[in-house]
Amino acid sequence: MRYAERLEKLATLMRVHGIENFLITRGPNLLYFAGIDGPAALVVSLKLERPVLFVPPLSLHAAEEYAYSGLEINNTGTNARFEVVVAETLSSLDGTLAVDDIDIDTYRLYSALLREREIRQGSSVIWELREVKDEEEIQAIRKACEVADRAMRAAYEVLYPGITENEVKAEVLAEIHRSGGERPAFDVIVASGPRSALPHGPLQRGGMRDRALARGDVVLIDLGAVVEGYHSDITRTFALGKVGEEFETAYRYVLAAKEAAEQYIKPDTHCSYPDSVARRKLEEARLDQHFMHSLGHGVGLEI
The missing domain is CATH 3.40.350.10 (Creatinase/prolidase N-terminal domain)
Incomplete structure (x- = not known):
């Protein structure tokens, strides 16, 4: 560096x-x-x-x-x-x-x-x-993203009814290390069924027990990896079999909001503007009231 x-x-x-x-x-x-x-x-x-x-x-x-x-x-x-x-x-x-x-x-x-x-x-x-990364930092972040992508793929491949959230999490952690990551960027989140509605997953330290996945579950996985001290952070949502129409509608609108916001991720754009674009898109389906998180955050030596 x-x-x-x-x-x-x-x-x-x-x-x-x-x-x-x-x-x-x-x-x-x-x-x-x-x-x-x-x-x-x-x-x-x-x-x-x-x-x-x-x-x-x-x-x-x-x-x-x-x-x-x-x-x-x-x-x-x-x-x-x-x-x-x-x-x-x-x-x-x-x-x-x-x-x-x-x-x-x-x-x-x-x-x-x-x-x-x-x-x-x-x-x-x-x-x-x-806040402004040099080329070496960008390359380290890209490597961290590649490791995270492989860890997410590994998680996807073991999603089946009966496996527990902690077992999926263990697979994620193993793949991060197999793929050259130094450590997870934060505590890996695997939240299934009703728990997938929790923005940062279940607070297991607060006494919530592990949960086995069931057919029809929505599964949210939030993970990141650290490479050369630099962090990545990705979140994906999976459906374990057939899910309801309400979820499919919400999923499509969230995807559309993300894609609309991405058009404004470029130099000289205030961070608040892509956030407002995403919120306006969600308003069309009256989902904006459920958007409790901000659109994004910085990545680098910290998450």
Whole structure:
């Protein structure tokens, strides 16, 4: 990946926004700029010759092998808390300090360690870079989509009455790994019968039991794969045998809405417009009131 180019673009945006020092701790952002997703912290400063990657001892060898070679790697050791070591470097760097997303406890800790120094929220600067993918990122996403397609095909081939949702899910997970995926992009959803109406499937952690598929079921499968850190996400709906006319009508309108929206997935189009196109199409069948989800979401290092 083009880590040097990304860091240079970040430095340019830091100058534009009046940021002299940037502390990056979120896993996806670390992966984007440093090539590893933590536990670690990356300090990018206009005052330093190279960015500094702070890692605990357990992550040192992984960082030395996999992190971008243009970084200075700092082993924080075991004698002091990780954040204390990072703060010591930050305290030596004058000027404005921005951070990516950190929880309130971490913010308070750094604020105390840096003696109430002003800490700015800088996530929007990073999102400005990450939202536009380079060719290497696009290729990784395409590979992740190919793995997901194969996993969906594997799921389709085992759909028959009597198999359980968890058994279908197991086949999906196995195929993701067989096809070169690092892991699923999220918890795979297999929802059958009445459960297929739930936008994100049954909340099995909440006590809902596994369900066996039955003839006449509608089966919703939502899955994704991760390749080189990049995610894919696809959803398909299957009918296990004959289904009712009401479902077939709804299916046709949803398909038509998707195809209508696809015509407006192009540069210079606001994301809200394809969403509104899809909703207007669903209004024709009075289905818009059941469209609880947004039309889509970003893909990349996160879903």
